[in-house]
Structures are given as structure tokens and as C-alpha cells.
């Protein structure tokens with residue numbers, strides 16, 4: 127068991143907050159630096175599978191999330207134009223029995239709020255707002271964090287959990303080159319009360335369309351419906367949670383789709399149709415440099431085709447805390463963390479990118495590909511079955527996972 131450290135984290139997103147909770151529970155002092163002037167998350171849905179939920183249980187937010195989330199009964203694949211169901215596999219009890227924890231659909235703001243509450247319970251002064259990190263300086267036995275307004279803080283270790291445009295990553299390893307995937311994601315949240323009663327089932331539906339596909343599911347105790355519609359596109363806007371698109375363009379992108387979807391698209395607030403251009407970044411195999419390490423999207427930006435980006439940040443957090451507990455020299459502990467996590471995250475990043483291709487092709491291709499196929503069965507083993515709280519802390523284990 128190592129001595130307790132003074133740990134600084136850049137970024138209070140899902141990754142930074144989960145890491146702070148795991149590290150404080152292990153007895154370390156943590157200071158979180160967030161650029162925003164207030165804590166919060168965008169209006170969007172998020173799926174958290176068993177491998178992430180185990181950590182939520184560990185830090186004691188599972189009951190809160192269970193109350194705020196929705197457990198989907200199944201994963202259902204339907205042809206977008208006709209509504210025909212071509213495949214289905216069970217989630218709910220089946221997922222929990224196979225993987226040791228439930229699968230939840232959550233509003234990002236609900237997850238973020240539960241994490242903030244837990245972090246503040248552990249230390250009410252943990253988070254510093256209006257604190258944009260611009261760079262760091264490493265000294266022999268300490269690391270200094272420098273904010274854009276010139277303020278300077280010092281600690282034993284610095285964790286860069288500052289997202290896809292991470293300043294810490296840029297300084298330590300260089301920013302990752304980003305290639306446009308050819309997909310733009312429409313993101314909508316619709317109050318279920320605006321839809322006919324029980325308009326959609328309590329399942330996660332993947333709609334398969336020509337040059338497009340969408341995922342639709344309930345959030346927040348079935349009060350909200352989340353729609354993420356991916357459309358192939360030659361042009362793109364920002365990679366941003368706040369970029370908007372025209373409702374008329376949204377309707378035209380999915381104009382041939384089934385009435386069940388049209389009713390949902392018609393019910394959205396017309397000025398709340400968001401678009402996110404999806405970019406691919408190749409994984410890197412080292413996230414640790416001296417007293418500095420990366421976590422979450424800063425180290426492994428992950429496309430949403432497997433719904434695992436935030437879950438990987440959550441897994442990182444638990445493994446990071448364990449490595450710092452197991453190895454007394456923080457530099458060696460961060461090396462171990464990177465060795466355990468980088469191969470696992472690289473596999474998820476690569477499989478997420480490869481998954482995009484499964485949704486390409488004509489309706490006939492998609493029908494043939496999805497009808498009766500064994501979809502995602504193996505994920506119960508290597509993906510959802512992974513337990514970051516018990517996984518062996520060795521490089522070889524990371525490579526296998």
C-alpha cells in the first residue's frame with residue numbers, strides 16, 4: 127500500500143469526476159480544475175454498461191443512477207423504412223446475470239450531477255471552477271499546473287481528464303490527428319409526454335436506414351426520449367455538443383423513415399436539434415509521462431458506435447486508483463496504469479471505429495447482415511464482463527482484455 131498523494135486533475139467531466147471519487151475514496155487528496163464557470167453536462171443520453179456500472183456501485187452512486195435511469199429490456203434492430211424487426215437480443219436481467227452489473231440509459235446531466243454530489247461529499251472544496259489549464263511543468267519530485275490566468279498549483283501527480291482537445295495531452299504527447307468519419311450525428315431529446323402513450327417500447331432500438339442509422343431509447347424514468355441519428359455526409363460542422371442544425375434538414379435526412387420515427391422528429395423543439403461531426407483518432411499506446419497521465423477522451427477519444435467512450439473513462443478511473451494504491455512510486459504507478467489500460471482502450475477504440483462499417487450499405491445488405499445474426503454476443507465476455515475493480519494489474523492482462 128503506497129502513501130497518500132496530492133493529486134491534481136484537469137477537467138471535471140464524467141472521467142475527471144469519477145477519478146476524483148475513486149482517488150479520494152482511496153485516501154488521496156484531490157484537486158479538480160474545471161475551465162467552465164459552473165458544473166454541468168449537455169442534454170444528451172448515455173448508455174452505461176456493466177463494466178462501468180461496477181465502478182458506480184464502488185463509489186456509491188448506483189442507487190441514485192438506478193432511480194434516474196432506465197434499464198432497457200432488449201436491443202432491437204429494425205429496418206428504418208418499414209419498421210420490420212430483424213433482430214433482438216436481451217439486456218436487462220440477461221446483461222446483469224452475464225456481467226455482474228446492470229445496463230442503464232442515463233441523461234448525461236443526471237450522471238454528472240450524481241458524480242458531483244459524491245465528489246463534494248468526499249471534499250466540498252475539491253473542485254475549482256473558472257480554472258482553464260494551459261500547461262504544466264514537471265520538477266524532480268513535484269509537478270506544477272499552470273492556469274491560463276497565470277495561477278499555479280503544485281502536486282505529486284497530474285491527471286489530464288480534459289477531453290478530446292486536451293491541453294495536457296497536447297503538451298505531453300501532441301494532439302491526435304483527427305479524420306472525419308463521413309458521419310454526422312443528430313442529437314435530440316424529446317419529452318415523452320409529447321408523444322402518444324407508450325409510443326416506443328422500453329428497449330434500445332437501432333433503426334437501419336440507407337446511408338443512415340439511428341439509436342432511440344428512453345431516459346430519466348421514461349420521461350424523455352433520446353434520439354441519435356447518424357447520417358452519412360460529405361460536409362461537416364463542428365465536433366461540438368453545442369452546434370445546432372435546421373429541423374427541416376433533420377426531417378429531410380430521415381424523410382423516408384417509418385411513422386414511429388416521424389412522430390418523434392415532429393415532437394422535438396425545432397431550435398434544439400444538435401449536430402456533432404464524428405472524427406476518428408487512432409489510439410496511442412502510452413498515456414503516462416513522468417508524474418503526468420491522461421484519462422478518458424484525453425487519452426482515447428472513442429467513436430460512439432459501441433457506446434463505450436464514457437465507460438472507458440470510468441474504467442480508467444478505477445484502475446488508476448488501484449495502481450496508485452499498489453505501487454508506492456507515483457511515476458511507476460502511472461506507467462503501470464498506462465500499461466494496463468492502453469491495450470484495453472485501444473481495442474475498444476478500434477472496434478468502435480470498425481462497427482461504423484456494419485451500418486453501411488443498401489437496405490438489402492443491412493437486412494442480410496442483421497437478420498438472425500449473432501450480434502454482440504461476445505461483448506458479454508471481453509467488453510461488458512471486464513471488472514476494473516479486480517482486473518489483474520499487469521501489462522499482459524491489459525493486452526488480453
Ligand SMILES: Cc1cc2nc3c(=O)[nH]c(=O)nc-3n(C[C@H](O)[C@H](O)[C@H](O)COP(=O)(O)OP(=O)(O)OC[C@H]3O[C@@H](n4cnc5c(N)ncnc54)[C@H](O)[C@@H]3O)c2cc1C
Pocket residue numbers: 136137138139140141142159160161162171172173174257258259260287288289290291292293311313354402421422423424428429430433434435436437438439
Ligand atoms: C453522440 C455521442 C454519443 C455518445 N454516447 C456514449 C454512450 O452511450 N456511452 C458512452 O460510454 N460514451 C458515449 N459517448 C462518448 C462520451 O461522451 C465521452 O467518451 C465522454 O464524455 C468522455 O468523458 P471525459 O470526462 O473524458 O471528457 P469530457 O466529457 O469531454 O470532459 C472534459 C472536461 O474537461 C474540461 N476541460 C477541457 N479543457 C480544459 C482545460 N484546458 N482546463 C480545465 N478543464 C478543461 C471540459 O470543460 C469538461 O468538463 C458518446 C459520444 C458522442 C459524441
